[in-house]
Amino acid sequence: MDVKLHHTTAPFRDARYSAPRLEIEQRADGEMLLTNPTPYATRFQTMTACLAHWAVAAPSRVWLAERSGEGWRTVTFAEAYEQVRTIAGGLRERGLVGKRPLLILAYNGIEHALIAYAAMSQGYPVAPVSPQYGLKGANLERLARACDVLKPSAVYTDDAALFADGLGATDLEGLPVIASKNARRGDITIGELLIARAAEATAIPTDHAKYLLTSGSTGHPKAVICTHANTSLNSAQLEACFDDQDPLVMVNSAPWSHSLGANSILHMSAHRGGTVYIDHGQPTAARFGETVRNLREISPTYQNMVPAGWMLFVDELEKDDVLARRFFERVRVLQYGGAALGQAVADRIQAVAVRISGEKISFASGYGATETGPTASNVHWHNDVMGLIGLPIPGTSVRLVPMAGKLDFRVKGPQITQGYLGQPQRSAEAFDDEGFYILGDAARFVDPSEPAKGMVFDGRLAENFKLASGTFVGVGDLRIGAISAIGGAVTDAVVCGEGLEAVGLLLYPNPVMALADVIAAARTGLSAFNAKARSSGGRVARALVLPDAPDPISGEITDKGYIAQALARQRRAEAIQRLFADPVSSDVMVF
Numbered sequence: 001m002d003v004k005l006h007h008t009t010a011p012f013r014d015a016r017y018s019a020p021r022l023e024i025e026q027r028a029d030g031e032m033l034l035t036n037p038t039p040y041a042t043r044f045q046t047m048t049a050c051l052a053h054w055a056v057a058a059p060s061r062v063w064l065a066e067r068s069g070e071g072w073r074t075v076t077f078a079e080a081y082e083q084v085r086t087i088a089g090g091l092r093e094r095g096l097v098g099k100r101p102l103l104i105l106a107y108n109g110i111e112h113a114l115i116a117y118a119a120m121s122q123g124y125p126v127a128p129v130s131p132q133y134g135l136k137g138a139n140l141e142r143l144a145r146a147c148d149v150l151k152p153s154a155v156y157t158d159d160a161a162l163f164a165d166g167l168g169a170t171d172l173e174g175l176p177v178i179a180s181k182n183a184r185r186g187d188i189t190i191g192e193l194l195i196a197r198a199a200e201a202t203a204i205p206t207d208h209a210k211y212l213l214t215s216g217s218t219g220h221p222k223a224v225i226c227t228h229a230n231t232s233l234n235s236a237q238l239e240a241c242f243d244d245q246d247p248l249v250m251v252n253s254a255p256w257s258h259s260l261g262a263n264s265i266l267h268m269s270a271h272r273g274g275t276v277y278i279d280h281g282q283p284t285a286a287r288f289g290e291t292v293r294n295l296r297e298i299s300p301t302y303q304n305m306v307p308a309g310w311m312l313f314v315d316e317l318e319k320d321d322v323l324a325r326r327f328f329e330r331v332r333v334l335q336y337g338g339a340a341l342g343q344a345v346a347d348r349i350q351a352v353a354v355r356i357s358g359e360k361i362s363f364a365s366g367y368g369a370t371e372t373g374p375t376a377s378n379v380h381w382h383n384d385v386m387g388l389i390g391l392p393i394p395g396t397s398v399r400l401v402p403m404a405g406k407l408d409f410r411v412k413g414p415q416i417t418q419g420y421l422g423q424p425q426r427s428a429e430a431f432d433d434e435g436f437y438i439l440g441d442a443a444r445f446v447d448p449s450e451p452a453k454g455m456v457f458d459g460r461l462a463e464n465f466k467l468a469s470g471t472f473v474g475v476g477d478l479r480i481g482a483i484s485a486i487g488g489a490v491t492d493a494v495v496c497g498e499g500l501e502a503v504g505l506l507l508y509p510n511p512v513m514a515l516a517d518v519i520a521a522a523r524t525g526l527s528a529f530n531a532k533a534r535s536s537g538g539r540v541a542r543a544l545v546l547p548d549a550p551d552p553i554s555g556e557i558t559d560k561g562y563i564a565q566a567l568a569r570q571r572r573a574e575a576i577q578r579l580f581a582d583p584v585s586s587d588v589m590v591f
Contacts, residue, residue: 007347007353010358010359010360011360012359013332015333015382016242017241017362018240020391021036021037023036030402031400031401032399032400032451033399033400035392035397035398036391036392038395040236040237040240043236046207046209046228046232047121047270048121048203049232051084051117052081052201055077055078058077059078064080064278065277066108066277067278073110080113082198085199085201086195087115088118089199090192090193090194091118091119091199096124101124102127102152102156103127104129104257105131106157107255107280108261108266108278109278111180112156113256113266116156116256120209121199121201122202125209126209127210127223134157135165138165139554145221147171149421152172155172156179158179159180176188178190203228204228205228205232206228206229209226209230209231211224211421213257214370214371223422225421226373227418231373231415232267233395233415234373234414235263235264235268235272237375238393239272240393241378242380247272247273247274250269250275250303252304253278253279259369259373277298281293283305283308283312284549285312286511291305291313292313299326299330301331303331306337307342308339311342311488313349314349315512317352324355332361333361333362334349334363334364341386343387344484344488349361350363350384363383364379364380364383365378365387365388365390366379366390367441369439370417371437372417373413373415373416376393376415376439377390377396377455378393380393386484388455389457390455391455392411393413395414397411399434403442403461404461406444406461407442408440408442408461410436410439411436412436440461441461442457443458458476459477466499467498467537468500469501471537474538475495475565478540479493479505485529486507486524490507490510491510491511493508494569496579501541502536502539504540504544504576505540505542506546507522507543508549508550511549522545523589526591527591544575544579551571554571556568
């Protein structure tokens, strides 16, 4: 190994990207239309069409694996397709197939995937909700709101004992329950469905495949309609970003109640004939050990984690060469989502990669929403710069509309939802006069003179606010910049100060660091950040390190691992009051 190699000059490992393409239409009043004309395959347009294909083309290849003791329980494509057909027959025999969805209250798992694909194969939509909705001690009002929107006809759970509180909720009373473990009297077991006569798929591309909940800015759930074609073609669009015939291998924990985990991970693996090792770890100090355990055994070709996960993982990579060699053995693409990854963390990862393998690994990121498949744009070229949201993926057009000094980002493509279940007015309002879906977010070019270098997220138009002076605060940029400046001492931040004199931050500490060290790093990092600020709206005046981690039960941190800002401000109202109090509290940093 050449010891002179450095991550800033080392070559990239081939990520096997297709050549990026971009067409630009300049319009009146500064508006632009960006289109990626790269063709994509349309051979799979229902959720089980790809399973049927790989069951023949690669019958013995593992599709899904999950922990079983010290080893792995696996299901091949041939086994999965046969079990999906059999479970579908069992659902039909019990009269459970219909237009009202199957509510899924379960963690990621093989049976979860099998029953979901079985239901969808019959035109019977599924509605996976966050496991947090039904665990012991959960706020059952969230489940009640979900049921009010979804109106499910039956429930699947992986463990009837674990989710006893949710299953006992009034809103699920009287519904048939299918359980993989700890079935109660009257429940249907997954084993019973697996002895039925197989049923062939009847779903068509325009059928509703699943409903995924999103709350947007209201806090009240909406059920995004995902048709078979929406999800299938989004996977095809992502596949077209690559010139790569080899199957993906992923170790992933993203929950299937969200579009990233359900569509971009689980279904992408099915679409491309790849393998997912289901990771039951989480990006927290208490649960990340399971992820490390899995990555000691499995060498992925593609690794997607939220920033909090990468922040924990780089610490492990730097101190364990055996783990690092296993991880960097064949991985071609690293990806983050849900929030921005700090450049300093990414550079540390690349430094380990270069030391171990002599090559940098391309870091990808993307952008979209549940309503956009989820992927509307991504980085599909070799890259080691953090903060990009890329360019439109194949078959997608982005309309950039000048608004309030920013570019409003709107999307059109085959992956875009038709709207929200049972809400025709809201569905109509979600699209502009040209049929582009309005995300409510802004984007800007890395280099306006060279749009092909990509775009960066420029804040949520509805999230930004003004100080009492009228100074504008770009919440997204400020939050990302501040976290990056502090480095790994904090995992995230809540931006506060609307209508007040100055900006304040609530900081979530790295749980493995001493509080004094977190405060010291925050003080140093924010001082450096403020030195570069151009206005009071981009400067942090006060900061407070919170005493604990975000609470997943309340929804303060989502299943995907990022902070729900509005909810966090509600839960942390006392901390915000202390943050801005006069005289200044002793635990508040003032800049």
